[in-house]
Amino acid sequence: MKVVLLSYTKDPEILCGAAARSCYSEKGASEIIDEITEEKARKVVAHVRDMGHHSILEHATFTFSIEGVSRVLTHQLVRHRMASYSQQSQRYVKVSEANIVEPPKIKENKEAHEVFEKVVKEAKEAYQKLLDLGVPAEDARFILPQGIETNIVVTMNARELWHFFTLRTCFRAQWEINQVAWEMLRLVKEVAPELFRGAGPACIRGPCPEGPKNCGWWRTKEARKLREEYRQVRYK
Template identity: 55%
Template sequence: MKVKLIAHTPDPDAIAGAAARSCRSRKPADEIIKEERPKLLRSLEVCVERGHESVIEHASFTFSVEGVSRACTHELVRHRIASYSQQSQRAVKLEKSYVVPPMVSKDKEAEKIFVTAMDAAWRDYLSLIERGIPVEDARYLLPNAATANIVVTMNARALMNFFKLRCCTHAQWEIRELAYEMLRLVKKVAPKIFEKAGPSCVMFGKCPENDESCPLYPKGGKRPELKKVA
């Protein structure tokens, strides 16, 4: 899996802060954004703490995601407040490339079964194409493990919801790995917006799954520190 942040709103924290201050000011945002940065960030913080999250929608982020499984992208596109452009199995004749789940790779016999199935799927896929079957029809043989590339654009509010759900230990392992990498990237360019981003336990100090066995389970109502759990 390779994830790159290829575009984003310039200075997302300042833009969102100016948007927040503009709601209670006679000045337009183009003047407000020239104010001292601490004022902008404080306005952003207060606004978000009070639940007025619309201000962070003004910041958007575009990612290039490479080498994730089709199983992962099927989960990803369920997040509807976003834009997606995915590599087409209909238009692209794919080379053999697939994701092996960690639980499979830990079991050598299971991995052997898995790899044999992948080899057979691609062998038959290519055989159909060689017989003149269109790529768009031959692709029906390809497994969920087949890799794909996808471009994803989300605004900051949509990303916060994405991180809340997909950084959770109850999320499927691959999309959780993707979520943590996306979070790492956006924190670099918008540290204030994503200061408290993460699963529900980190954001709100409570676990919607009520899973006390989770290493991140909040104890005593305290928010745990954000950390990636295998």
């Protein structure tokens, strides 16, 4: 699995800060953006974000390349509709030699791993046999496992990313998309720390919404640290 932040809106926090200020100013955003400092922009972003004025987050977009993941993951990913996706085609890209994502729970169980390897080998051989028989790749792919590796390019705005992180960094999310979500969050925090301060599972910002089904992570030292950092910034 590999996650790369390919591109993002230039100076995303300054842009969002200027957009927010323009709602309450006689000046236009083109003038405000030339005057506003990074420090001031971050304060404005923090203020309006915590007020629930989340529409300003939509002005900043982030594009990722997510590589070497399963189609199990991408089927979940594309359910987030306020985004743009471009995925590797199984119609035009033959996948005979493609790797398969093997879940850790299968890999660590010797007998289960052997069953997995056997079925994957048979599926790949059957796929190649269909191609050899003249079956188009777009039809032969029907036999491929969901675990076949794929690549996908994803673009989301910051508001949708907040929603995505709330759902997918929660440890009740499926393990593969959970890992991808945490890596995406790490990458956007490097370039827009204030935009994404407090982003992550819901238990960082308040009670766990999962009730009796909660995973217990909110009790951990790491979770307490993130909650404290969020509160210190929000209420200082």
